[in-house]
Amino acid sequence: xxxxxHIKKGFGGKTVINDVSTVFKTGKCNLIIGTSGSxxxxxxxxxxxxxxxxxxxxxxxxxxxxxxxxxGRKELRQSIGMLFQGSALFDSMTVExxxxxxxxxxxxxxxxxxxxxxxxxxxxxxxxxxxxxxPGEISGGMKKRVGIAxxxxxxxxxxxxxxxxxxxxPQTSLLIDKLIKEITIEYNITTVVNTHDMNSVxxxxxxxxxxxxxxxxxxxxxxxxxxxxxKLLNDFIFASEFLQDAKxxxxxxxxGKIDSQDLDDLAKKG
Amino acid sequence: xxxxxEFGLYLLTLKGMFTKPENxxxxxxxxxxxCSEIGIGSLGIVAIISIFMGAVSTLQTAYQLVSPLIPxxxxxxxxxxxxxxxxxxxLVCIVLAGVVGSKIASELGNMRVTEQIDxxxxxxxxxxxxxxxxxxxxxxxxxxxxxxISMVLGMVGGRLAATFTGILSPATFDKGLHQYFKPYNxxxxxxxxxxxxxxxxxIPAFYGYNVQGGSLEIGRASTKAVVVSCIxxxxxxxxxxxxLL
Numbered sequence: 236x237x238x239x240x241h242i243k244k245g246f247g248g249k250t251v252i253n254d255v256s257t258v259f260k261t262g263k264c265n266l267i268i269g270t271s272g273s274x275x276x277x278x279x280x281x282x283x284x285x286x287x288x289x290x291x292x293x294x295x296x297x298x299x300x301x302x303x304x305x306x307g308r309k310e311l312r313q314s315i316g317m318l319f320q321g322s323a324l325f326d327s328m329t330v331e332x333x334x335x336x337x338x339x340x341x342x343x344x345x346x347x348x349x350x351x352x353x354x355x356x357x358x359x360x361x362x363x364x365x366x367x368x369x370p371g372e373i374s375g376g377m378k379k380r381v382g383i384a385x386x387x388x389x390x391x392x393x394x395x396x397x398x399x400x401x402x403x404x405p406q407t408s409l410l411i412d413k414l415i416k417e418i419t420i421e422y423n424i425t426t427v428v429n430t431h432d433m434n435s436v437x438x439x440x441x442x443x444x445x446x447x448x449x450x451x452x453x454x455x456x457x458x459x460x461x462x463x464x465x466k467l468l469n470d471f472i473f474a475s476e477f478l479q480d481a482k483x484x485x486x487x488x489x490x491g492k493i494d495s496q497d498l499d500d501l502a503k504k505g
Numbered sequence: 506x507x508x509x510x511e512f513g514l515y516l517l518t519l520k521g522m523f524t525k526p527e528n529x530x531x532x533x534x535x536x537x538x539x540c541s542e543i544g545i546g547s548l549g550i551v552a553i554i555s556i557f558m559g560a561v562s563t564l565q566t567a568y569q570l571v572s573p574l575i576p577x578x579x580x581x582x583x584x585x586x587x588x589x590x591x592x593x594x595x596l597v598c599i600v601l602a603g604v605v606g607s608k609i610a611s612e613l614g615n616m617r618v619t620e621q622i623d624x625x626x627x628x629x630x631x632x633x634x635x636x637x638x639x640x641x642x643x644x645x646x647x648x649x650x651x652x653x654i655s656m657v658l659g660m661v662g663g664r665l666a667a668t669f670t671g672i673l674s675p676a677t678f679d680k681g682l683h684q685y686f687k688p689y690n691x692x693x694x695x696x697x698x699x700x701x702x703x704x705x706x707x708i709p710a711f712y713g714y715n716v717q718g719g720s721l722e723i724g725r726a727s728t729k730a731v732v733v734s735c736i737x738x739x740x741x742x743x744x745x746x747x748x749l750l
Contacts, residue, residue, distance in 0.1 A: 283627050309527075312629035323620040337628055340528050395627075 236261050237282065237393065237425055242291035244274075244281055251277045252288075253449045261425045264416055264439040268431055269446035270471060275429045278446065279397055282427065283315060284308055295393065313341055316386030318396040322378040324370040324385070330357070331366040334384045341389060356384040360414060376407035380414070387418060393425045394418070400432040412438045433472060436460065445471070461485050515711045521633035522641070532639060539643035543706075547604050547651060551597055555655040558592050559584060559662030567672045577673055581663065581681025586690060588659035594694045595742050597655045598701035601648060602734040606709040609640055610730035613713030614723035622714070637710045644706035645699065652698040656691075693749050700741050708734045 237259040244252040252274045259265040267275045280286040282293060284300065293300040295311060303311065324333050331353055338349045357363065360380040365373055373381070379399055386394060396415060400408035416439045419426040428435065436443060440457035445468050453468045460472060473479045526532040566580045566587075613636060616622050625632045660682060667673040673681070709730035716726045 285623055285626060309629040309631075312627055315627055317624065317627045319620045319624060321619055323624040325621055325624075326615075326619075340531050340628065340630060 236296055237427070238292075238294040239282065240292050240294075242278070242281060242293070243289045244277055244286060245289055251449050252281065254291075255444075255446070255449075255451045256291075257444050257451060257454060259425050259427050260442060262420060262423045263426070263441035264419050265425070265427045265442045265444070266436060266440045267427065267429045267444050267446060268436060268440075268471075269452075270431065273446040274449040275431075275446055276397060279395055279427065279429050283317060283395055284312070313389060314392040316389070316391035316394045318379065318382040318386050318394070318399055320398040320401055322370070322375075322382040324378060324381055326370055329367050329369055330362070330373065330381050333370070333381060334388055337385065337389050352388060353384075356388050357381075359387070359418070360384045361410075375402050376404075376411065379403065379407075379411050383411075383414060383418070387422065390422065391424060394427070396426070396428045396430075398429055398431070400430060400435060405434065408432060408434060409438065415439060436472065447471075514715065515707075518633060518637070518711050518714060519707065521631070522638040524631045524634050526634065527630055532635065535635065536639040536642055539639045540647050542608070543605050543640075543643050544647035544651065546608075547601055548654070550600060550604060551651050551655050552658055554597060554600055555588075555593065555658035556662035556665075558596060558655075559588055559659035559664075560666035562587055562592065562659075563663035563666045563672065564670065567667070567670075578677050578681035578684060580667070580673060581678040582684055584663040585660060585682050585686070588663070589656055589690045589694050591742075593652050593655040593659055594697040594701065595738065597652055598648065598698065598705060598738050599735055601651070601701075602705045602738055603731050605644070606705055606731045606734045607727045608709075609706060610709035610713035610727040611723055613637075613710060614716035614726050617714065617716045618719055618723060633714070637707075637714060640710055641703070641706045644702040648702035648705065649695055649698040652694060656694070693745070696749060697742065697745050700745060701738050704737045704741060705734055708737065 238257075239259075240256040242252055242255045243250065255274075255278065267278055269275050277286060281288045288301065291301070298307075298311065300308065300311065324330075325336065328336065331350075334353045334356060335349050338344060338352060342349070344352070353366075357366070360383050362377060362380050362384065365377060365381075370378055370381070383396075383399075394415075399411050399415060403411065412435050415426060415428065418424070428439070430436065437457050437460075440460070443453075443455060443457060443460060444451055445453040445465075447467050453463060453465045455463065460468070463469060473481075563580060563584050566583045570580055570583075613622075616636070622632050622636070625635065664675060664678045664682075667678050668675050709727070712726040712730040712733070713723075716722050
Protein backbone atom coordinates (compact mmCIF):
# COMPACT_ATOMS: atom_id res chain seq x y z
CA UNK A 236 0.00 0.00 0.00
CA UNK A 237 1.24 3.49 -0.81
CA UNK A 238 -0.17 6.42 1.10
CA UNK A 239 0.48 9.92 -0.11
CA UNK A 240 -0.54 12.92 1.93
CA HIS A 241 -0.59 16.61 1.05
CA ILE A 242 1.95 16.37 -1.77
CA LYS A 243 2.96 19.66 -3.28
CA LYS A 244 5.41 20.17 -6.12
CA GLY A 245 6.24 23.20 -8.21
CA PHE A 246 8.82 24.29 -10.77
CA GLY A 247 10.10 27.84 -11.03
CA GLY A 248 7.27 29.29 -8.92
CA LYS A 249 4.56 27.39 -10.83
CA THR A 250 2.65 24.84 -8.76
CA VAL A 251 2.25 21.58 -10.66
CA ILE A 252 0.83 19.41 -7.88
CA ASN A 253 -1.19 21.03 -5.16
CA ASP A 254 -2.01 19.24 -1.91
CA VAL A 255 -2.81 15.80 -3.27
CA SER A 256 -3.57 12.96 -0.85
CA THR A 257 -4.70 9.41 -1.61
CA VAL A 258 -4.09 5.74 -0.87
CA PHE A 259 -2.98 3.22 -3.51
CA LYS A 260 -4.06 -0.22 -2.32
CA THR A 261 -2.19 -3.52 -2.65
CA GLY A 262 -3.50 -6.00 -5.21
CA LYS A 263 -5.37 -3.25 -7.05
CA CYS A 264 -4.76 -1.33 -10.25
CA ASN A 265 -4.63 2.29 -9.14
CA LEU A 266 -5.00 4.72 -12.01
CA ILE A 267 -3.99 8.36 -12.17
CA ILE A 268 -5.88 10.01 -15.00
CA GLY A 269 -6.07 13.54 -16.31
CA THR A 270 -5.45 15.74 -19.31
CA SER A 271 -1.93 16.44 -20.57
CA GLY A 272 -0.25 18.86 -18.17
CA SER A 273 -2.47 17.94 -15.23
CA UNK A 274 0.53 16.73 -13.21
CA UNK A 275 0.19 12.94 -13.62
CA UNK A 276 3.78 12.28 -14.66
CA UNK A 277 5.17 14.68 -12.05
CA UNK A 278 3.08 12.87 -9.45
CA UNK A 279 4.47 9.52 -10.53
CA UNK A 280 8.04 10.84 -10.56
CA UNK A 281 7.49 12.15 -7.03
CA UNK A 282 6.22 8.72 -5.98
CA UNK A 283 9.33 6.92 -7.21
CA UNK A 284 11.71 9.62 -6.02
CA UNK A 285 12.83 11.01 -9.37
CA UNK A 286 11.43 14.36 -8.18
CA UNK A 287 11.53 15.53 -4.59
CA UNK A 288 8.13 16.88 -3.43
CA UNK A 289 8.22 20.40 -1.96
CA UNK A 290 6.06 19.17 0.92
CA UNK A 291 3.97 16.17 1.95
CA UNK A 292 4.66 12.54 2.69
CA UNK A 293 4.89 9.34 0.67
CA UNK A 294 4.58 6.19 2.76
CA UNK A 295 5.35 2.73 1.36
CA UNK A 296 3.81 0.11 3.65
CA UNK A 297 4.51 2.18 6.74
CA UNK A 298 7.97 3.35 5.61
CA UNK A 299 8.18 7.09 5.04
CA UNK A 300 9.94 7.50 1.68
CA UNK A 301 10.28 11.27 2.13
CA UNK A 302 12.37 10.80 5.28
CA UNK A 303 14.58 7.97 4.00
CA UNK A 304 18.28 8.50 3.37
CA UNK A 305 19.87 7.54 0.05
CA UNK A 306 20.70 3.98 1.20
CA GLY A 307 17.15 3.41 2.44
CA ARG A 308 15.75 4.64 -0.85
CA LYS A 309 18.12 2.43 -2.82
CA GLU A 310 16.94 -0.57 -0.85
CA LEU A 311 13.28 0.30 -1.35
CA ARG A 312 13.78 0.92 -5.04
CA GLN A 313 14.82 -2.68 -5.50
CA SER A 314 11.22 -3.58 -4.67
CA ILE A 315 9.90 -1.10 -7.26
CA GLY A 316 9.38 -1.94 -10.92
CA MET A 317 8.55 0.69 -13.48
CA LEU A 318 7.33 0.61 -17.04
CA PHE A 319 8.16 3.85 -18.84
CA GLN A 320 6.17 5.58 -21.53
CA GLY A 321 8.83 4.87 -24.15
CA SER A 322 9.75 1.53 -22.50
CA ALA A 323 13.27 2.87 -21.68
CA LEU A 324 14.97 -0.34 -22.78
CA PHE A 325 18.76 -0.21 -23.04
CA ASP A 326 19.47 0.13 -26.77
CA SER A 327 22.85 -1.58 -26.65
CA MET A 328 21.49 -4.71 -24.97
CA THR A 329 19.38 -7.56 -26.32
CA VAL A 330 15.93 -8.29 -24.90
CA GLU A 331 17.46 -11.04 -22.75
CA UNK A 332 20.23 -8.76 -21.44
CA UNK A 333 17.71 -6.01 -20.73
CA UNK A 334 15.55 -8.31 -18.60
CA UNK A 335 18.61 -9.92 -16.99
CA UNK A 336 20.18 -6.57 -16.06
CA UNK A 337 18.46 -6.16 -12.63
CA UNK A 338 19.34 -9.79 -11.82
CA UNK A 339 22.98 -9.20 -12.79
CA UNK A 340 23.12 -6.08 -10.68
CA UNK A 341 21.32 -7.20 -7.54
CA UNK A 342 21.50 -10.98 -7.26
CA UNK A 343 24.26 -13.52 -6.86
CA UNK A 344 22.40 -16.16 -8.89
CA UNK A 345 24.29 -18.36 -11.33
CA UNK A 346 23.99 -17.54 -15.05
CA UNK A 347 21.74 -20.60 -15.52
CA UNK A 348 19.40 -19.47 -12.72
CA UNK A 349 19.26 -15.96 -14.15
CA UNK A 350 18.48 -17.23 -17.63
CA UNK A 351 15.73 -19.46 -16.22
CA UNK A 352 14.15 -16.49 -14.46
CA UNK A 353 14.43 -14.31 -17.59
CA UNK A 354 12.67 -16.97 -19.67
CA UNK A 355 10.00 -17.33 -16.98
CA UNK A 356 9.11 -13.62 -17.03
CA UNK A 357 9.33 -13.39 -20.81
CA UNK A 358 6.92 -16.33 -20.99
CA UNK A 359 4.69 -14.57 -18.45
CA UNK A 360 4.40 -11.55 -20.75
CA UNK A 361 3.81 -13.87 -23.73
CA UNK A 362 7.09 -13.18 -25.46
CA UNK A 363 8.96 -16.09 -26.98
CA UNK A 364 11.80 -16.22 -29.47
CA UNK A 365 12.89 -12.63 -29.07
CA UNK A 366 15.67 -13.16 -26.49
CA UNK A 367 18.49 -12.29 -28.87
CA UNK A 368 16.76 -9.35 -30.57
CA UNK A 369 17.65 -5.73 -29.87
CA PRO A 370 14.96 -3.20 -28.84
CA GLY A 371 15.26 -1.57 -32.26
CA GLU A 372 14.19 -4.82 -33.91
CA ILE A 373 10.89 -5.38 -32.06
CA SER A 374 7.48 -3.67 -32.20
CA GLY A 375 6.15 -1.06 -29.76
CA GLY A 376 3.84 -3.57 -28.06
CA MET A 377 6.71 -6.04 -27.65
CA LYS A 378 8.90 -3.30 -26.17
CA LYS A 379 6.20 -2.59 -23.57
CA ARG A 380 6.04 -6.27 -22.71
CA VAL A 381 9.82 -6.45 -22.38
CA GLY A 382 9.57 -3.34 -20.15
CA ILE A 383 7.00 -5.15 -17.98
CA ALA A 384 9.19 -8.28 -17.89
CA UNK A 385 12.18 -6.20 -16.74
CA UNK A 386 10.02 -4.45 -14.15
CA UNK A 387 8.78 -7.71 -12.59
CA UNK A 388 11.94 -9.81 -12.87
CA UNK A 389 12.99 -9.04 -9.27
CA UNK A 390 9.48 -9.77 -7.90
CA UNK A 391 8.68 -6.16 -6.99
CA UNK A 392 6.09 -5.13 -4.42
CA UNK A 393 5.19 -1.97 -6.31
CA UNK A 394 4.69 -1.54 -10.05
CA UNK A 395 4.47 1.85 -11.73
CA UNK A 396 3.39 2.20 -15.35
CA UNK A 397 3.66 5.56 -17.07
CA UNK A 398 1.20 5.67 -19.97
CA UNK A 399 1.59 1.98 -20.86
CA UNK A 400 -0.69 2.28 -23.89
CA UNK A 401 0.71 5.34 -25.57
CA UNK A 402 1.45 4.72 -29.23
CA UNK A 403 -0.21 1.31 -29.27
CA UNK A 404 -3.20 0.13 -31.29
CA PRO A 405 -6.43 -0.57 -29.32
CA GLN A 406 -6.02 -4.34 -29.48
CA THR A 407 -2.44 -4.31 -28.20
CA SER A 408 -3.46 -1.74 -25.58
CA LEU A 409 -6.07 -4.17 -24.26
CA LEU A 410 -3.47 -6.94 -24.10
CA ILE A 411 -1.10 -4.73 -22.11
CA ASP A 412 -3.93 -3.65 -19.77
CA LYS A 413 -4.93 -7.27 -19.23
CA LEU A 414 -1.33 -8.21 -18.53
CA ILE A 415 -0.91 -5.43 -15.97
CA LYS A 416 -4.13 -6.46 -14.25
CA GLU A 417 -3.18 -10.16 -14.17
CA ILE A 418 0.30 -9.43 -12.83
CA THR A 419 -1.12 -7.16 -10.13
CA ILE A 420 -3.42 -9.92 -8.86
CA GLU A 421 -0.94 -12.78 -9.36
CA TYR A 422 1.96 -11.08 -7.56
CA ASN A 423 -0.32 -9.18 -5.15
CA ILE A 424 1.50 -5.92 -5.79
CA THR A 425 0.52 -2.27 -5.59
CA THR A 426 0.19 -1.06 -9.16
CA VAL A 427 -0.04 2.60 -10.09
CA VAL A 428 -0.84 3.37 -13.73
CA ASN A 429 -0.64 6.77 -15.28
CA THR A 430 -2.97 6.94 -18.27
CA HIS A 431 -5.42 8.91 -20.33
CA ASP A 432 -6.63 5.89 -22.21
CA MET A 433 -10.36 5.44 -21.56
CA ASN A 434 -10.27 1.71 -22.30
CA SER A 435 -7.73 1.27 -19.50
CA VAL A 436 -9.91 3.30 -17.16
CA UNK A 437 -12.92 1.07 -17.79
CA UNK A 438 -11.00 -2.22 -17.99
CA UNK A 439 -8.55 -2.13 -15.10
CA UNK A 440 -9.41 0.91 -12.96
CA UNK A 441 -9.98 -0.60 -9.50
CA UNK A 442 -9.17 2.78 -8.02
CA UNK A 443 -9.05 5.93 -10.14
CA UNK A 444 -7.76 9.36 -9.20
CA UNK A 445 -8.62 12.15 -11.62
CA UNK A 446 -6.25 15.12 -11.58
CA UNK A 447 -7.07 18.52 -12.97
CA UNK A 448 -4.50 21.33 -13.00
CA UNK A 449 -2.45 19.67 -10.27
CA UNK A 450 -5.37 19.05 -7.92
CA UNK A 451 -7.16 15.77 -7.12
CA UNK A 452 -10.58 16.46 -8.62
CA UNK A 453 -12.29 13.09 -8.23
CA UNK A 454 -11.58 9.64 -6.82
CA UNK A 455 -13.46 6.36 -7.20
CA UNK A 456 -13.66 3.07 -9.11
CA UNK A 457 -14.43 2.24 -12.75
CA UNK A 458 -17.94 1.26 -11.63
CA UNK A 459 -18.52 4.66 -10.03
CA UNK A 460 -17.00 6.77 -12.79
CA UNK A 461 -20.01 6.19 -15.10
CA UNK A 462 -22.34 7.75 -12.60
CA UNK A 463 -20.13 10.60 -11.56
CA UNK A 464 -21.71 14.04 -11.61
CA UNK A 465 -18.37 15.82 -11.69
CA LYS A 466 -18.48 18.04 -14.77
CA LEU A 467 -14.73 18.28 -15.27
CA LEU A 468 -14.39 14.50 -15.05
CA ASN A 469 -17.30 13.90 -17.42
CA ASP A 470 -15.91 16.41 -19.92
CA PHE A 471 -12.61 14.55 -19.84
CA ILE A 472 -13.81 10.94 -19.81
CA PHE A 473 -16.81 11.25 -22.09
CA ALA A 474 -15.32 13.77 -24.46
CA SER A 475 -16.60 12.08 -27.63
CA GLU A 476 -20.27 11.75 -28.60
CA PHE A 477 -19.86 8.00 -28.79
CA LEU A 478 -18.68 7.72 -25.20
CA GLN A 479 -21.36 10.18 -24.08
CA ASP A 480 -24.01 7.94 -25.71
CA ALA A 481 -22.52 4.89 -24.05
CA LYS A 482 -22.66 6.62 -20.69
CA UNK A 483 -26.29 7.68 -21.24
CA UNK A 484 -27.26 4.11 -22.13
CA UNK A 485 -25.61 2.78 -18.98
CA UNK A 486 -27.36 5.48 -16.92
CA UNK A 487 -30.75 4.60 -18.44
CA UNK A 488 -30.06 0.93 -17.85
CA UNK A 489 -29.15 1.63 -14.23
CA UNK A 490 -32.29 3.71 -13.74
CA GLY A 491 -34.37 0.86 -15.17
CA LYS A 492 -35.66 2.91 -18.10
CA ILE A 493 -34.20 0.37 -20.53
CA ASP A 494 -33.01 -3.15 -19.88
CA SER A 495 -30.24 -5.26 -21.25
CA GLN A 496 -32.71 -6.90 -23.64
CA ASP A 497 -33.38 -3.49 -25.27
CA LEU A 498 -29.64 -3.00 -25.72
CA ASP A 499 -29.35 -6.47 -27.25
CA ASP A 500 -32.22 -5.67 -29.62
CA LEU A 501 -30.52 -2.45 -30.64
CA ALA A 502 -27.32 -4.36 -31.25
CA LYS A 503 -29.17 -6.91 -33.41
CA LYS A 504 -30.79 -4.14 -35.43
CA GLY A 505 -27.42 -2.47 -35.98
CA UNK B 506 26.00 33.62 -13.17
CA UNK B 507 25.23 30.76 -15.58
CA UNK B 508 28.91 29.79 -15.52
CA UNK B 509 28.88 29.39 -11.72
CA UNK B 510 25.64 27.39 -11.90
CA GLU B 511 27.10 25.05 -14.52
CA PHE B 512 30.41 24.76 -12.69
CA GLY B 513 28.61 23.92 -9.43
CA LEU B 514 26.49 21.32 -11.22
CA TYR B 515 29.66 19.87 -12.78
CA LEU B 516 31.30 19.51 -9.36
CA LEU B 517 28.14 17.94 -7.93
CA THR B 518 28.02 15.49 -10.83
CA LEU B 519 31.63 14.49 -10.15
CA LYS B 520 30.99 14.23 -6.40
CA GLY B 521 27.97 12.01 -7.03
CA MET B 522 30.18 9.39 -8.71
CA PHE B 523 31.99 8.42 -5.56
CA THR B 524 29.72 5.89 -3.85
CA LYS B 525 30.05 2.20 -3.13
CA PRO B 526 29.29 0.24 -6.31
CA GLU B 527 26.10 -1.84 -6.16
CA ASN B 528 27.89 -4.72 -7.87
CA UNK B 529 31.65 -4.57 -8.49
CA UNK B 530 31.48 -7.17 -11.27
CA UNK B 531 29.04 -5.08 -13.30
CA UNK B 532 31.15 -1.96 -12.85
CA UNK B 533 34.25 -3.88 -13.98
CA UNK B 534 32.35 -5.12 -17.04
CA UNK B 535 31.30 -1.57 -17.87
CA UNK B 536 34.87 -0.33 -17.32
CA UNK B 537 36.27 -2.94 -19.73
CA UNK B 538 33.54 -2.09 -22.24
CA UNK B 539 34.49 1.59 -22.07
CA CYS B 540 38.22 0.78 -22.40
CA SER B 541 37.40 -1.06 -25.60
CA GLU B 542 35.06 1.67 -26.87
CA ILE B 543 37.44 4.54 -26.14
CA GLY B 544 40.73 2.75 -26.78
CA ILE B 545 40.12 0.34 -29.63
CA GLY B 546 37.46 2.61 -31.10
CA SER B 547 39.90 5.50 -31.45
CA LEU B 548 43.02 3.54 -32.35
CA GLY B 549 42.53 3.83 -36.12
CA ILE B 550 42.12 7.59 -36.23
CA VAL B 551 44.99 8.08 -33.74
CA ALA B 552 47.29 5.91 -35.87
CA ILE B 553 46.45 7.75 -39.11
CA ILE B 554 46.85 11.20 -37.54
CA SER B 555 50.11 10.27 -35.83
CA ILE B 556 51.81 8.84 -38.90
CA PHE B 557 50.92 11.85 -41.05
CA MET B 558 51.72 14.28 -38.25
CA GLY B 559 55.24 12.81 -37.93
CA ALA B 560 55.72 12.70 -41.69
CA VAL B 561 54.61 16.30 -42.26
CA SER B 562 56.65 17.66 -39.37
CA THR B 563 59.75 15.91 -40.80
CA LEU B 564 59.21 17.46 -44.21
CA GLN B 565 58.50 20.93 -42.82
CA THR B 566 61.45 20.86 -40.43
CA ALA B 567 63.76 19.78 -43.25
CA TYR B 568 62.35 22.58 -45.41
CA GLN B 569 63.17 25.19 -42.77
CA LEU B 570 66.59 23.86 -41.67
CA VAL B 571 68.59 24.81 -44.72
CA SER B 572 71.82 25.84 -42.97
CA PRO B 573 74.81 23.59 -43.73
CA LEU B 574 76.04 24.30 -40.18
CA ILE B 575 73.21 22.31 -38.64
CA PRO B 576 73.65 18.52 -38.79
CA UNK B 577 70.84 16.66 -40.58
CA UNK B 578 70.22 14.46 -37.55
CA UNK B 579 68.84 17.59 -35.82
CA UNK B 580 65.71 17.22 -38.00
CA UNK B 581 64.90 13.90 -36.33
CA UNK B 582 65.66 15.38 -32.94
CA UNK B 583 63.25 18.27 -33.54
CA UNK B 584 60.58 15.90 -34.88
CA UNK B 585 60.99 13.68 -31.80
CA UNK B 586 60.67 16.53 -29.33
CA UNK B 587 57.77 18.19 -31.18
CA UNK B 588 55.90 14.90 -31.34
CA UNK B 589 56.54 14.06 -27.67
CA UNK B 590 56.00 17.52 -26.22
CA UNK B 591 53.11 18.81 -28.27
CA UNK B 592 51.75 16.91 -31.22
CA UNK B 593 51.00 13.55 -29.60
CA UNK B 594 49.49 14.73 -26.33
CA UNK B 595 47.72 17.86 -27.54
CA LEU B 596 46.77 17.21 -31.15
CA VAL B 597 45.68 13.62 -30.46
CA CYS B 598 43.67 14.73 -27.42
CA ILE B 599 41.97 17.48 -29.43
CA VAL B 600 40.93 14.85 -31.96
CA LEU B 601 39.87 12.51 -29.13
CA ALA B 602 37.80 15.33 -27.64
CA GLY B 603 35.81 15.23 -30.87
CA VAL B 604 35.68 11.46 -31.31
CA VAL B 605 35.30 10.30 -27.69
CA GLY B 606 33.68 13.47 -26.34
CA SER B 607 30.82 13.56 -28.81
CA LYS B 608 30.27 9.82 -28.34
CA ILE B 609 30.07 10.11 -24.54
CA ALA B 610 27.82 13.19 -24.65
CA SER B 611 25.42 11.75 -27.21
CA GLU B 612 25.29 8.32 -25.54
CA LEU B 613 24.43 9.78 -22.13
CA GLY B 614 22.15 12.42 -23.65
CA ASN B 615 20.22 9.76 -25.51
CA MET B 616 19.94 7.68 -22.35
CA ARG B 617 18.61 10.72 -20.47
CA VAL B 618 16.06 11.68 -23.13
CA THR B 619 14.76 8.12 -23.57
CA GLU B 620 14.44 7.73 -19.76
CA GLN B 621 17.06 4.96 -19.61
CA ILE B 622 18.86 6.88 -16.86
CA ASP B 623 15.57 7.18 -14.93
CA UNK B 624 15.05 3.43 -15.36
CA UNK B 625 18.47 2.77 -13.81
CA UNK B 626 17.74 5.22 -10.96
CA UNK B 627 14.47 3.45 -10.18
CA UNK B 628 16.28 0.12 -10.03
CA UNK B 629 18.33 1.66 -7.21
CA UNK B 630 21.52 2.21 -9.19
CA UNK B 631 23.66 5.32 -8.71
CA UNK B 632 23.68 6.38 -12.35
CA UNK B 633 26.48 8.91 -11.97
CA UNK B 634 28.66 6.21 -10.53
CA UNK B 635 27.63 3.48 -12.97
CA UNK B 636 27.55 5.54 -16.16
CA UNK B 637 30.21 8.23 -15.68
CA UNK B 638 32.86 6.74 -13.41
CA UNK B 639 33.81 3.79 -15.69
CA UNK B 640 34.12 6.22 -18.62
CA UNK B 641 36.41 8.48 -16.60
CA UNK B 642 38.53 5.59 -15.35
CA UNK B 643 38.74 4.03 -18.81
CA UNK B 644 39.87 7.38 -20.26
CA UNK B 645 42.56 7.62 -17.58
CA UNK B 646 43.86 4.18 -18.52
CA UNK B 647 43.48 4.27 -22.27
CA UNK B 648 44.16 7.84 -23.41
CA UNK B 649 47.76 7.96 -22.07
CA UNK B 650 48.31 4.62 -23.85
CA UNK B 651 46.98 6.12 -27.08
CA UNK B 652 49.31 9.08 -26.60
CA UNK B 653 52.31 6.76 -26.20
CA ILE B 654 51.27 4.80 -29.31
CA SER B 655 50.88 8.12 -31.11
CA MET B 656 54.42 9.16 -30.13
CA VAL B 657 55.87 5.95 -31.54
CA LEU B 658 53.80 6.14 -34.73
CA GLY B 659 54.63 9.84 -35.15
CA MET B 660 58.32 9.04 -35.16
CA VAL B 661 57.78 6.05 -37.45
CA GLY B 662 55.85 8.33 -39.82
CA GLY B 663 58.68 10.87 -39.71
CA ARG B 664 61.26 8.18 -40.41
CA LEU B 665 59.25 6.83 -43.34
CA ALA B 666 58.82 10.31 -44.84
CA ALA B 667 62.50 11.09 -44.39
CA THR B 668 63.51 7.80 -46.04
CA PHE B 669 61.04 7.98 -48.95
CA THR B 670 61.92 11.57 -49.84
CA GLY B 671 65.63 11.02 -49.34
CA ILE B 672 65.97 13.89 -46.86
CA LEU B 673 67.64 11.66 -44.29
CA SER B 674 68.92 8.13 -44.24
CA PRO B 675 67.28 5.81 -41.72
CA ALA B 676 70.55 5.64 -39.80
CA THR B 677 70.82 9.44 -39.53
CA PHE B 678 67.20 9.67 -38.47
CA ASP B 679 67.73 7.03 -35.76
CA LYS B 680 70.85 8.86 -34.59
CA GLY B 681 68.82 12.08 -34.30
CA LEU B 682 66.12 10.31 -32.35
CA HIS B 683 68.65 9.21 -29.74
CA GLN B 684 70.63 12.40 -29.31
CA TYR B 685 69.97 14.71 -26.35
CA PHE B 686 66.92 12.74 -25.30
CA LYS B 687 65.31 14.04 -22.07
CA PRO B 688 63.11 11.50 -20.28
CA TYR B 689 61.44 14.46 -18.53
CA ASN B 690 59.71 15.28 -21.82
CA UNK B 691 57.88 11.98 -21.68
CA UNK B 692 56.86 12.70 -18.07
CA UNK B 693 55.57 16.08 -19.24
CA UNK B 694 53.62 14.46 -22.08
CA UNK B 695 52.12 11.94 -19.66
CA UNK B 696 51.12 14.69 -17.22
CA UNK B 697 49.37 16.43 -20.11
CA UNK B 698 47.65 13.30 -21.33
CA UNK B 699 46.24 12.47 -17.87
CA UNK B 700 44.94 16.03 -17.51
CA UNK B 701 43.43 15.96 -21.00
CA UNK B 702 41.92 12.50 -20.38
CA UNK B 703 40.05 13.92 -17.41
CA UNK B 704 38.79 16.89 -19.45
CA UNK B 705 37.85 14.79 -22.50
CA UNK B 706 35.75 12.37 -20.45
CA UNK B 707 34.28 14.46 -17.63
CA ILE B 708 33.08 17.49 -19.64
CA PRO B 709 31.10 15.51 -22.26
CA ALA B 710 29.77 13.20 -19.53
CA PHE B 711 28.51 16.26 -17.64
CA TYR B 712 26.81 17.79 -20.68
CA GLY B 713 25.34 14.46 -21.80
CA TYR B 714 24.11 13.44 -18.36
CA ASN B 715 22.34 16.75 -17.79
CA VAL B 716 20.60 17.05 -21.17
CA GLN B 717 17.03 18.28 -20.95
CA GLY B 718 14.65 18.10 -23.87
CA GLY B 719 14.80 16.04 -27.05
CA SER B 720 17.09 14.98 -29.86
CA LEU B 721 17.89 18.58 -30.80
CA GLU B 722 19.29 19.16 -27.31
CA ILE B 723 21.41 16.01 -27.57
CA GLY B 724 23.09 17.47 -30.66
CA ARG B 725 23.57 20.81 -28.94
CA ALA B 726 25.01 19.18 -25.82
CA SER B 727 27.34 17.10 -27.93
CA THR B 728 28.63 20.14 -29.85
CA LYS B 729 29.00 22.17 -26.67
CA ALA B 730 30.85 19.32 -24.97
CA VAL B 731 33.37 19.11 -27.81
CA VAL B 732 33.87 22.88 -28.01
CA VAL B 733 34.31 23.31 -24.25
CA SER B 734 36.61 20.26 -24.05
CA CYS B 735 38.82 21.57 -26.88
CA ILE B 736 39.09 25.02 -25.29
CA UNK B 737 39.91 23.52 -21.90
CA UNK B 738 42.51 21.19 -23.44
CA UNK B 739 44.25 24.18 -25.05
CA UNK B 740 44.02 26.20 -21.85
CA UNK B 741 45.39 23.31 -19.77
CA UNK B 742 48.13 22.83 -22.37
CA UNK B 743 49.30 26.39 -21.88
CA UNK B 744 49.01 26.17 -18.10
CA UNK B 745 50.97 22.92 -17.85
CA UNK B 746 53.65 24.22 -20.22
CA UNK B 747 54.00 27.36 -18.12
CA UNK B 748 54.23 25.37 -14.89
CA LEU B 749 56.22 22.29 -15.87
CA LEU B 750 58.64 23.52 -18.55
